Amino acid sequence: MAHLARLLQFSDSTLPIGSFAFSNGLESALQTGVVSDPDSLLRYVDLVLRQTARMDGIALLHVHRAALADDYGEVLLADRELFCRRVGEEQQLMLTRVGKKFGELVLKIMPSPLLQRWLDAIRANEAPGCLPIGQAIALANMGVDEGEAFVMHQYGIASMILSAALRLMRIDHIETQRILFAAQGRVEGDYQAVRELSLDEMASFAPVFDVLVAHHTTTHVRLFMN
Template sequence: MGQDTSPLGTATAGMVRLGRLLQFSDSTLPVGAFAFSNGLESAIQTGVVADADSLADYVDLVVRQAARMDGIAFLHAYRAARRDDYEAVVQADRELWCRRVGEEQQLMLSRMGRKLAELALKIDAFPQLDRWLGDIRSGATPGCFPIGQALAFAHMGAEETEAFVAHQYGVAAMILSAAVRLMRIDHLATQRILFATQSRVEADYLEICAAGLDEMAVFAPVFDVLVAHHSKTHLRLFMN
């Protein structure tokens, strides 16, 4: 049968895709995000984050940083997956891994990436994720989480902009989920911050969508210091 071009068919064409994209970008997806705070724990311990306003500034910093580092690798992997260029996927994976500062940051990327691949393959057939997971297990590729997201979203037919939004949303949601457990802030305040953070996603995408892998770079010395601080902290709730 041909494609349904009726008004109803046009209106419902992306419903399944959207539903699955929402599932895979949900903050409760069991890929281990609950174990990581993306530096927030040290930010609170050192006084960098102390209230809702400073938390909002911190989330904005990390989301902006994620776009210019993880987001570039994510888009390259997504595009490579769409054209079935697996070698380019692995290249993006390795390039991102090499640019991540700190053992804990690398641990976050690799642990969540592997968990995402394992989860997806329990749900459905994801051929590229299956191959990627095999390479992770053999040590042929590091298995960074944004690359796993790119493979999953490409397989599900997500549009590039949809996929990028889902990636950026996940970064913010991870930090805000940790914030509720680490500081005196309620869910209403964190949801206000999350809502406001989404306003920057279009500008971030337009800034990096044409960037090459060699342009992945961020300058956030405070964040780097917080990451280093956390690795030496004796009392901590999160793995980074």
């Protein structure tokens, strides 16, 4: 029961790591008309979850296994590989700012020598500090299996977007919960699709999303950092 309770704690959308400052491209999606109503919002969440599974999700699974094997070199490699594949400065900023905050938070709650080593590397500019890397290390240390870790990460992405939607568009909490419930139905399929892929196969083709990320950097009025 304690295991489940702690897993819920680290997947809580109110976890104080700064994710509230990012919309994962939704702000530009609304400004450009890509998202305009609940149905298009669900399609957008699905798009981001598919992309994230094939990028962040692969890195997370790789690092979870590396953490269990105490393979620090593989942790650093996955961190760098994920960072380099993220298109746009704002996407990189989102991953690393929230990743560092997550590592700092976890270390105030529980000991983790590998997480401490990774955080020290971030502070020394020897590692970028992407969020899925810190999540994988911390959850492996807690005894969370890789499937649970993958679900938690994907849930966090969907929750981040829908939290932003409540501030950006005319939609209520009930509708966002309906969308969240529907979007989570894809998580097992995404896990099965990526669980055997290597870091070299970490890639995603989502040109509309990449254009939205680029659009946000030139927007004069912005509520979110991404």
